Amino acid sequence: xxxxxxxxxxxxxxxxxxxxxxxxxxxxxxxxxxxxxxxxxxxxxxxxxxxxxxxxxxxxxxxxxxxxxxxxxxxxxxxxxxxxxxxxxxxxxxxxxxxxxxxxxxxxxxxxxxxxxxxxxxxxxxxxxxxxxxxxxxxxxxxxxxxxxxxxxxxxxxxxxxxxxxxxxxxxxxxxxxxxxxxxxxxxxxxxxxxxxxxxxxxxxxxxxxxxxxxxxxxxxxxxxxxxxxxxxxxxxxxxxxxxxxxxxxxxxxxxxxxxxxxxxxxxxxxxxxxxxxxxxxxxxxxxxxxxxxxxxxxxxxxxxxxxxxxxxxxxxxxxxxxxxxxxxxxxxxxxx
Amino acid sequence: xxxxxxxxxxxxxxxxxxxxxxxxxxxxxxxxxxxxxxxxxxxxxxxxxxxxxxxxxxxxxxxxxxxxxxxxxxxxxxxxxxxxxxxxxxxxxxxxxxxxxxxxxxxxxxxxxxxxxxxxxxxxxxxxxxxxxxxxxxxxxxxxxxxxxxxxxxxxxxxxxxxxxxxxxxxxxxxxxxxxxxxxxxxxxxxxxxxxxxxxxxxxxxxxxxxxxxxxxxxxxxxxxxxxxxxxxxxxxxxxxxxxxxxxxxxxxxxxxxxxxxxxxxxxxxxxxxxxxxxxxxxxxxxxxxxxxxxxxxxxxxxxxxxxxxxxxxxxxxxxxxxxx
Ligand SMILES: Nc1ncnc2c1ncn2[C@@H]1O[C@H](COP(=O)(O)OP(=O)(O)O)[C@@H](O)[C@H]1O
Ligand SMILES: Nc1ncnc2c1ncn2[C@@H]1O[C@H](COP(=O)(O)OP(=O)(O)O)[C@@H](O)[C@H]1O
Ligand code: SF4
Ligand SMILES: [Mg+2]
Ligand SMILES: [Mg+2]
Numbered sequence: 001x002x003x004x005x006x007x008x009x010x011x012x013x014x015x016x017x018x019x020x021x022x023x024x025x026x027x028x029x030x031x032x033x034x035x036x037x038x039x040x041x042x043x044x045x046x047x048x049x050x051x052x053x054x055x056x057x058x059x060x061x062x063x064x065x066x067x068x069x070x071x072x073x074x075x076x077x078x079x080x081x082x083x084x085x086x087x088x089x090x091x092x093x094x095x096x097x098x099x100x101x102x103x104x105x106x107x108x109x110x111x112x113x114x115x116x117x118x119x120x121x122x123x124x125x126x127x128x129x130x131x132x133x134x135x136x137x138x139x140x141x142x143x144x145x146x147x148x149x150x151x152x153x154x155x156x157x158x159x160x161x162x163x164x165x166x167x168x169x170x171x172x173x174x175x176x177x178x179x180x181x182x183x184x185x186x187x188x189x190x191x192x193x194x195x196x197x198x199x200x201x202x203x204x205x206x207x208x209x210x211x212x213x214x215x216x217x218x219x220x221x222x223x224x225x226x227x228x229x230x231x232x233x234x235x236x237x238x239x240x241x242x243x244x245x246x247x248x249x250x251x252x253x254x255x256x257x258x259x260x261x262x263x264x265x266x267x268x269x270x271x272x273x274x275x276x277x278x279x280x281x282x283x284x285x286x287x288x289x290x291x292x293x294x295x296x297x298x299x300x301x302x303x304x305x306x307x308x309x310x311x312x313x314x315x316x317x318x319x320x321x322x323x324x325x326x327x328x329x330x331x332x333x334x335x336x337x
Numbered sequence: 338x339x340x341x342x343x344x345x346x347x348x349x350x351x352x353x354x355x356x357x358x359x360x361x362x363x364x365x366x367x368x369x370x371x372x373x374x375x376x377x378x379x380x381x382x383x384x385x386x387x388x389x390x391x392x393x394x395x396x397x398x399x400x401x402x403x404x405x406x407x408x409x410x411x412x413x414x415x416x417x418x419x420x421x422x423x424x425x426x427x428x429x430x431x432x433x434x435x436x437x438x439x440x441x442x443x444x445x446x447x448x449x450x451x452x453x454x455x456x457x458x459x460x461x462x463x464x465x466x467x468x469x470x471x472x473x474x475x476x477x478x479x480x481x482x483x484x485x486x487x488x489x490x491x492x493x494x495x496x497x498x499x500x501x502x503x504x505x506x507x508x509x510x511x512x513x514x515x516x517x518x519x520x521x522x523x524x525x526x527x528x529x530x531x532x533x534x535x536x537x538x539x540x541x542x543x544x545x546x547x548x549x550x551x552x553x554x555x556x557x558x559x560x561x562x563x564x565x566x567x568x569x570x571x572x573x574x575x576x577x578x579x580x581x582x583x584x585x586x587x588x589x590x591x592x593x594x595x596x597x598x599x600x601x602x603x604x605x606x607x608x609x610x611x612x613x614x615x616x617x618x619x620x621x622x623x624x625x626x627x628x629x630x631x632x633x634x635x636x637x638x639x640x641x642x643x644x645x646x647x648x649x650x651x652x653x654x655x656x657x658x659x660x661x662x
Pocket of ligand 5: 393394395
């Protein structure tokens with residue numbers, strides 16, 4: 001779209017450094033995100049995967065300053081265009097949110113206002129961040145809708161959210177998120193509540209918009225297959241920690257972490273009759289983490305060394321892993337070369 | 338059609354919901370199920386798959402006797418559910434249990450797991466004297482819930498655990514048929530795999546007849562014997578699982594198959610999904626139209642006028658409703 005985007009200073013659009021997020025609770029301090037570092041380049045799509053309860057949503061909420069109380073960023077930095085978002089005041093953060101960083105959540109019904117026509121909700125964003133008003137706003141909103149593949153933007157403008165299907169509502173949410181031409185889109189399980197067919201449409205819409213606008217996308221999902229179709233790079237999160245980061249091809253070629261392999265093995269294969277292998281047990285609660293490697297209780301490879309928590313190390317350029325056994329295997333391969 | 342010797346037999350079942358008709362709302366009706374005939378064999382496992390609104394839940398509720406169809410009949414072991422007396426229906430319904438989609442809201446938030454199971458057993462007079470605790474222990478064991486968790490409340494359990502408790506509650510009545518209505522749609526992939534394989538194991542161990550409902554074909558692929566694909570209140574294709582996946586005949590089935598995300602590295606092209614038209618399609622004009630006609634690449638005016646019959650295609654067990662097959 002024709003809006004100029006303010007120029008950005010660093011090569012990494014978004015850089016998260018050693019972020020730790022905690023919820024002080026009666027039973028103790030719940031650390032949902034533990035020293036997570038991640039970066040997102042301009043025009044890149046990064047997937048964040050893990051089972052539910054791993055801390056993916058808390059990550060997204062802390063980037064946007066939307067942590068529900070009593071959550072707070074305990075340590076770390078979230079650098080965006082030279083600013084540390086952690087240090088911004090709520091009004092300053094509001095300017096970034098929506099205007100420069102767009103958000104799409106799992107449940108559009110919760111994020112949309114039920115008594116406002118869909119078009120108005122998009123126009124509202126244009127008004128708040130750009131001062132666009134009246135007929136001009138309506139025209140711009142209809143243009144956005146049409147760009148998103150709606151044949152008649154006007155009809156959609158006048159519809160209320162409850163009159164739409166889940167997939168249509170999610171598209172309206174995407175229009176709200178992208179109305180101000182942000183440079184980063186955070187999508188937290190945007191298709192999890194939708195049918196597979198609608199999911200496929202939303203994913204291809206996001207991909208098209210990403211390319212057309214050179215957007216950087218942080219795509220959060222519990223489904224590694226979906227992430228592999230939508231993203232160039234993947235970070236695997238387990239119990240508040242990043243356990244593996246790699247380009248998608250590298251991750252499927254050489255899934256180093258036993259958890260990554262388990263996530264691949266539990267995918268339902270539609271093209272063959274092999275039963276998916278479930279991962280035994282559940283993600284440990286942040287208040288009841290096992291000592292040492294957090295995946296230890298569920299890991300088929302666990303051994304004595306795993307009683308100490310492994311560090312995140314770079315085994316190959318751009319391919320990081322947090323596992324003693326993987327680290328050793330990669331080291332051996334390097335020695336052999 | 339297969340022989341009607343099945344344990345559950347639906348014949349020409351249809352359901353029309355009527356709404357409105359108040360001074361403020363004009364009467365309106367929705368044909369949730371158009372015409373479904375289905376015979377499920379004892380110990381068979383059937384997958385019922387289709388997008389939301391296709392009528393899966395309505396069929397499920399009719400099948401277990403919770404909802405009376407507008408047209409057609411439902412038989413369980415040869416007895417017609419809806420011509421039975423109220424008392425007889427209650428008796429028959431015990432053998433037909435259903436597990437719902439949203440695991441947490443299907444449980445009473447004020448009851449612990451133990452209390453929930455105890456109540457079900459008690460209401461149906463199934464507690465063997467002094468054995469209640471044992472019975473509950475073995476039910477929980479069956480669904481892999483630890484005994485320590487028996488005294489927890491639903492909000493203290495994960496989604497997967499709630500779904501296991503829901504299954505245990507259904508099994509408490511020792512049903513012969515278990516209908517699971519999208520039991521995994523709200524769970525993450527790893528938990529989906531756990532629940533689906535639990536259902537498959539239970540079926541083997543208890544000799545259950547299982548109907549597994551999903552909107553995603555990949556969920557049922559490895560665990561059912563036969564798949565029925567629903568769209569717009571019709572079964573548009575039905576076949577033994579291997580036939581359906583190796584030779585999907587209805588264009589809607591192919592759309593569903595294509596939509597499943599594959600574990601394959603990003604190419605940036607999105608050739609697969611980008612080729613499909615976006616969203617929005619209007620309801621078919623004629624009520625008898627093929628519900629896929631507005632989206633179908635091969636649709637003709639004949640398709641928009643009338644949906645063809647469900648007819649055998651390449652083999653007698655592979656049925657499809659499409660004039661090109
Ligand atoms: N508002 C909150 N209060 C207390 N704990 C929370 C809150 N939100 C999330 N958590 C905890 O933080 C952990 C990570 O949650 P979340 O980020 O939602 O996981 P994911 O999105 O990966 O499923 C979980 O253990 C969850 O219980
Ligand atoms: N109690 C009801 N009253 C009115 N309409 C209903 C009712 N239950 C379902 N429907 C309608 O019937 C159609 C089929 O619904 P349903 O059986 O729930 O489909 P599915 O389970 O495949 O999503 C939908 O259009 C739905 O809105
Ligand atoms: S460090 Fe040990 S327990 Fe942890 S993932 Fe690696 S092998 Fe498994
Ligand atoms: Mg989440
Ligand atoms: Mg349903």
